[in-house]
Amino acid sequence: MTISDFNTEFDISIADGDLSSANATMFKELGRLAVEQRNDFIYLLKESGVNVSDNISDTDLVDLYIKNLSNNKHLALGSSLLINHHNKVQGFDGEEINDRNVKAGYVALTKYLNADGAPIGASTLGGAASGGIVGTIAGAVGDLAKLGTQVSSNRAKKKYGLQDIASKQMDAKAAMTSSILALKQKQLDQAQSKTEQKAKTKRVLLISGAVILGLIAIVGAFYIIKKK
Numbered sequence: 001m002t003i004s005d006f007n008t009e010f011d012i013s014i015a016d017g018d019l020s021s022a023n024a025t026m027f028k029e030l031g032r033l034a035v036e037q038r039n040d041f042i043y044l045l046k047e048s049g050v051n052v053s054d055n056i057s058d059t060d061l062v063d064l065y066i067k068n069l070s071n072n073k074h075l076a077l078g079s080s081l082l083i084n085h086h087n088k089v090q091g092f093d094g095e096e097i098n099d100r101n102v103k104a105g106y107v108a109l110t111k112y113l114n115a116d117g118a119p120i121g122a123s124t125l126g127g128a129a130s131g132g133i134v135g136t137i138a139g140a141v142g143d144l145a146k147l148g149t150q151v152s153s154n155r156a157k158k159k160y161g162l163q164d165i166a167s168k169q170m171d172a173k174a175a176m177t178s179s180i181l182a183l184k185q186k187q188l189d190q191a192q193s194k195t196e197q198k199a200k201t202k203r204v205l206l207i208s209g210a211v212i213l214g215l216i217a218i219v220g221a222f223y224i225i226k227k228k
Helices: 003-016 019-036 038-047 058-069 073-085 099-113 122-130 134-143 153-157 162-227
Strands: 089-091 094-096
Touching: 003 019, 003 099, 019 038, 019 058, 019 073, 019 099, 019 162, 038 058, 038 073, 058 073, 058 162, 073 099, 099 162
Parallel strands: none
Antiparallel strands: 089 094
């Protein structure tokens, strides 16, 4: 997913109040970042108090992330910051992080995965909410409080609970895993293409070398005959 694709899809989801779509877009992007920005992704987990090995497999990394996201406010905020850091928008002073999307992403993640359906407020961030982007989350919670209200009647009537959260965690895991597999396949195809191109270049060089040697032999033989 390109930067423009992510920002467009996310903005539309937020404008429509579509909580499910907003999160699907974020989890797909998180899957991409788990591969292309793996060090940043692991650093995010560690800074959020999650014990993670640098050599963890992709599958275990996704499991660990989803397992901790629903009850880790710092991980939720950090995830939104990470996504928007790698999807900067063009501002007056060049590329910059979209402040509102950071807030919207935080609210969307926490509201989607919390059993009571309410986002984790800035007051629960403790001392971390003293300033900067974290200090603006309280306003975001109020501004985006209605996020997810314009969903289908069936979803609106569905009660939040452990079963619902488990289902959403599975959806989130599926979105991240799908994104990772697609990216891995793309990398594999690119590597194979490079290997084939190298082999083709080698064959061309060998053929060219053989042709040159043949020409040299012909010229040499012609010169000898002519000399005689």
